[in-house]
Amino acid sequence: MKIIHFRNLLFAFILLLHHGVFSQIIDLSKASILASSSIATQFKEKMIAVLQEEIALKTNLKLSTSPNEKSPFLVLALQNSPLVNTYPLPTLTQDDASSLQKEGFRLVHQQIAGKDLLWFIGADQRGLLFAIGEFLRTADLSKQKILFDKKFEKSSAPMYAIRGHQIGYRNTANSWDAWDFKQFESYFRELAFFGTNAIENIPFQDGAASPHMKISREEMHIKMSQMCQAYDLDYWVWTPADVDLADPKKFQEELKAHVDFYKNCPRLDGVFFPGGDPGENHPKYVLPFLKAVAAELKKYHPKAGVWLSLQGFSDEEVNYFYEYLNQNKPDWFTGIVTGPSSPDLAATRFRLDKKYQHRHYPDLTHTVRCQYPTENWDQAFALTEGREVTNPQPAYYAKIHNRYAPFTDGFLSYSDGVHDDVNKVIWSQMAWNTEKDVRQVMVEYARYFFGNSVAEAAADGILALERNWVGPIEENGGIETTFAFWQNLEKSHPELKGNWRWQQLVMRAYYDTFIKRRKSYEQGLEKEANAILSQAQTLGPEKAMTLALEKVNQADVKPASPELRQKVVDYCEALFQSIGLQTSVAKYKASGAERGAILDFIDYPLNNRWWLQDEFEKIRKMTDEKAKLERLQIIATWENPGKGSYYDNISDQLKGPRVKTKTEDATDVAWWDNGLSRRRLSTQLFQNFPKLEYADLDPKGSYTVRISGQGEALLRVDGERVRPVVYHKGVEEFKEFQLNPKFISDGKISISFDEPEESHLNWRLHSKVFDIWLLKK
Known part of the structure; x- marks a missing residue:
């Protein structure tokens, strides 16, 4: 019985909360606007218009400037204003001191003789503008309603001018x-x-x-x-x-x-x-x-x-x-x-x-x-x-x-x-x-632009989109979760489909998910192609190359998730219509490919099919069958060099687990050839002087370091310079260093690089490292 009684009390308490019995929410839906005569006339008229227009846009209510003694008031004033109508400004307290600073404001509720007054008090003109902004970000402005919670009363001034x-x-x-x-x-x-x-x-x-x-x-x-x-x-x-x-x-x-x-x-x-x-x-x-x-x-x-x-x-x-x-x-x-x-x-x-x-x-x-x-x-x-x-x-x-x-x-x-x-x-x-709390800023952003009913959810959705971009795409399970979250918001809020900020956020959820699915699919095709190439000895080089290229090119013949791609295209069209966003040079006349032309790169290969096509053309021109097979074996095992050997893509977190250094902008060279480079994907990432650490090596093994890069590679192993046995400086040409057994005797090594003197070269021509192998014989 006691448990049932407690449940009834709890249910009644929740109902009271729902109906606002214990809340401090003020209903200003029938308010009119008062403004102090001390505000400069033009600015006063502008601020009244701003308040009226913003409230009308969000609530369909047109607030009057004719005083109505039966209605609440929204009162615009400066701190040095005398009486506004017959009402004195609320008394300043010690907690209000910040509002007196330049651009400061008070947003404060007052009740006089049963009448609600919400004061917008600026230390100066701008302070008044910022007080209005504070109200619009925190009030619940919905159809035919203006509700303000007293918890959002504030005295504030900016920290930075x-x-x-x-x-x-x-x-x-x-x-x-x-x-x-x-x-x-x-x-x-x-x-x-x-x-x-x-x-x-x-x-x-x-x-x-x-x-x-x-x-x-x-x-x-x-x-x-x-x-x-x-x-x-x-x-x-x-x-x-x-x-x-x-x-x-x-x-x-x-x-x-x-x-x-x-x-x-x-x-x-x-x-x-x-x-x-x-x-x-x-x-x-x-x-x-x-x-x-x-x-x-x-x-x-x-x-x-x-x-x-x-x-x-x-x-x-x-x-x-x-x-x-x-x-x-x-x-x-x-x-x-x-x-x-x-x-x-x-x-x-x-x-x-x-x-x-x-x-x-x-x-x-x-x-x-x-x-x-x-x-x-x-x-x-x-x-x-x-x-x-x-x-x-x-x-x-x-x-x-x-x-x-x-x-x-x-x-x-x-x-x-x-x-x-x-x-x-x-x-x-x-x-x-x-x-200020970052999530609270996003809640206010979403409340102002999308409405109070979706503010909390949209704020969490924005923060989730940010997390989509953290770390390897293959390991980021949150991308699909974020997509489902935004898909649900998209369906449940059709009234926002014409809002350009909303369009951008939903579009990003589709774009991220499309790219994640496409990368998984296309890289899977390349693994299958590599398996075919590994049989070149049996199939013959020509047949192996033909079958491998057919396999990776399935990404174009049967692309992944075309329905997601179409949604991105549709949202880009909507954004061009709503806000003039130019997401393609050809279609929307963007001023350049780097200037937001995301549609021009949505299909850029996420496996190495362009590179493989070019490499196969080179191999077909070889006259030595043995050389063809050797090159195909290198390609087939590029990322999987075999048991006891190791491969690291220098700037890929997932494929470079032994790399201990990071670059601030690892994707910088991805802009080769105006963003349409046909080079191997790993070649479009680099570090100039990476450091790597290897453990669990065979102390009795024989190891060679192979490097794909550009320019010099002044290698040190355990701090000691090592001389190369092969040293080609062109892009994707190999350098090889046979390691002295003394380095391997303890089962681990560290690798680093000296910086060559290249101050006379443009930074784009400086030496780079793309891939590193530690190959066990």
Whole structure:
């Protein structure tokens, strides 16, 4: 009886919770909006419109600005506002102190005479905008309902002053070159709701018009400035000099282009001049140019700053810059920007006079060949999804932000499209508060963009997509689980099918799963082909090659999971229609294969069928039958050299278990031949100087080290240099080293490599190691 009674009580308690008896949820569905007269008129009208439009979009409710004494109020105010209507601002407490700081805000509930008031109180105009963003991210806004839980009341201010994103209206962008004014304004507004306070445009560089542009670049540059002015967001410009500034005529022409642009900008807060990427000018020419730029800039925008990055500068050029700064201490100079190919971020802050600011320029948009390459990324993803795929990596980028932020005054990220939308939000939120929980940021992201009912599930789905990319694809069982999870969300929320953020996330779940299944299938075919090649002595070389090639080419004749591939194609079409995302050069006129053209690589081979076809052509030209059989045996046993022997693919975690070193960007050379290399897959991965460790060797065995690579391979075994018996330097040509029995006597060895002197060579020509065998005779 006691148990039944307890169960009844528990059931009743749950019902009470469900109906809100013990909750602190405020129903604001019938609210009207009040705004303080102390807010500047234009900005006040903009914020009222923002609140009305956002609520109407999500709830179909149109909030009135006519006071209704019977309804709740949403009250917009500044901290220094007098009475709003007849209501005084809520009393400040010690816990509210942060809200008084620049850009700070309070979002606080108050009940007066039974009436609910939700206050949006900004320390300044931007603080008011960020208070509105906080409300929109945390409130339950559903059809005909506005519900706010008091647990989301907040007093807050940002930790870092600069929180922005580069959104350059140019041809190389993979999506927003197709946008109109309304789409840009919506995106700026949405970024601001997550704490962004600056937008950086690219007015000069990359002058070619995109075939997708509906509006001229010149018109859009000015319009973007006007949009920032309307929302009180900082407007920056990225202005590299592709001309020779040592030439007085070109110097003046470049300066005039700057001046003409400044005159027409309604708002301009920062001019960022990259020292390199692009640009090849020595600082002895850059600094006088920037001094002249600053003088002209101040005429039209007195508070605007001039910034310089040291990207691509040599040690001599970096030293020249600091000597100039220390000797002249120019007031016209604002600070340094640290981005890809810049000197170390922490060292820069240490060396830079405290008079000057320091801004991070993080690359949030790329996965490989970039500043922060995706860690432990499977080669199959790198080859097919490429450099600008939809890449939500909230945990990864939160970690990077928090590692480097203490050395900066904030950031303005590099981006070239909407595919990194999640990363922009996580970086903005971490810059607001580095202690914010990553999952909570994703819940708020999903709540705002997808709705309260799916917020928790979609947040977990985003985090699961990030985990799809961790480690060998064959061992990542979570990929199929994540796919089933997103498939269920896709089916249960058809109302979101036109939402471009939703489309991107669902598409990624399909893409990842398609690639996982395809890799498993195609590599299985290659194993069967290798078994055929191993019978070449019996079948004869010609028949063995024909049958082996037929086997691996089944990947094209009977491809894996065509239904998943079609879903990816369909989502790419939907994304082109909804947001202008260009996922193919041929089909959607992407500006280049690396600029998000994931459809152009979706079928890239994940076995070595292209390489085998080319190798078989070489073998057929051989006149010596014995040589043919020997080469076919090497190919057949490439990854399985036999009992007692070992093979390691240097940069594949699954196929290189004895490799103890890692490379930051192991997939870099996957971009040979414009992304369509016919080389062996293992050859498209490399390390320059790997280290390997072997155990459980036969102490009485005789071993040879074989290396496939390019250039030199200055091998050391147990710290001792070993001379080769075969030493070919071409790509995929072998080097062989016969090991002295003394190395093997204890049953283990370590392998390392000395660095050759190659400073005179382009980095792409530096020596590399692709594959290593330890072959037992």
